[in-house]
Amino acid sequence: MTSHFSQTVRSDARDNRARILDAARAVFGEEGLSAPMREVARQAGVGPATLYRHFPTKQALITETFAEQRRACHAAVRDALAAPDPWHGFRSLIERICELHAHSRGFADAFMTAFPEAMDFAADREQTLRAVGELARRAQKTGQLRPGFVVDDLVLMLMAHxxxxxxxxxxxxxxxxxxxxxxxxxxxxxxxxxxxxPMPPALCLQLADSPGTP
Structure with a gap:
């Protein structure tokens, strides 16, 4: 009986953790890192105590929530550096970074900003920028990348993105x-x-539907 009860508790805990992470991906993905923890708990269908039992801090939740995106970012860097054609590697890294950032507002926030104690994301950012610098040097040597390109240009691009x-x-x-x-x-x-x-999105229609648009 005790063993069955313990297995049930562990199963419930795993289910709660999975629901919390699914909710966090949805909430942070659409609202960014400023979204409150209580909204994550509400969407997960758990109480605040359950949420904080699994993730004592918001940073712990954010780190786990975007673990998959971080792995994808690491893979993008590895693949780009291993590409035989440095311009192809440079181009693919930009495309994949933009894709990751577009997919989740929260990941873009964590990657681009100095979120409190977000050392893991800061390390990811530095690794990515170092890779871009290396790829840029290689691509410039082949004459495919503009000679005036500097890594800060990528930062400017991501800020605009x-x-x-x-x-x-x-x-x-x-x-x-x-x-x-x-x-x-x-x-x-x-x-x-x-x-x-790529085909353009219908942004003009969205501007026309926005409140306050003449």
Whole structure:
């Protein structure tokens, strides 16, 4: 009887933890890191005590919530550095970073800002910027990347990319792909007019529907 009871408790705890993480991905993904913990608990269908029992701090919850995105970011860096063509590696890293940031507002916030005690995300950011610097040097040697490119240009690009976070998810993904394509072409030493540009999202219609738009 005791063994069965213990297994039931452990199973309930696993279910609660999974629901909390699913809710956190949804809440932080759409609202960003400023979303309150109580909203995560509400969407998970658990009480605050249960939430804090699994994740004593908001930082602990954020770190676990975006573990998959962090692994994807590490893989993007590894793949880019291993690419035989440095320009292809450089381009693919920008595309994958934009995709990760477009997918989740919370991950973009954690990656780009000095969130309290977010040392793991700061380390990810530094690793990514070092990889971009290395890829840039390689691509510049081949003549494919503009000679004036510096890593701060990528930071500027990501800051501008965060402006897409206010758009709905499906539109944001399409806008992100088109944004990345234009930025990559701006970084290219010689424009490639044959490269197809992703289809544009219907942003004008959204502006027309926004409150206060004349």
């Amino acid at each position: 965060r402006g897409l976070q206010g758009t709905p998810g499906a539109t944001r993904a399409a806008a992100s792909r088109r944004f990345a394509a234009y930025v990559i072409e701006a970084f290219r030493a010689t424009p490639e007019t044959a490269t197809p540009t």
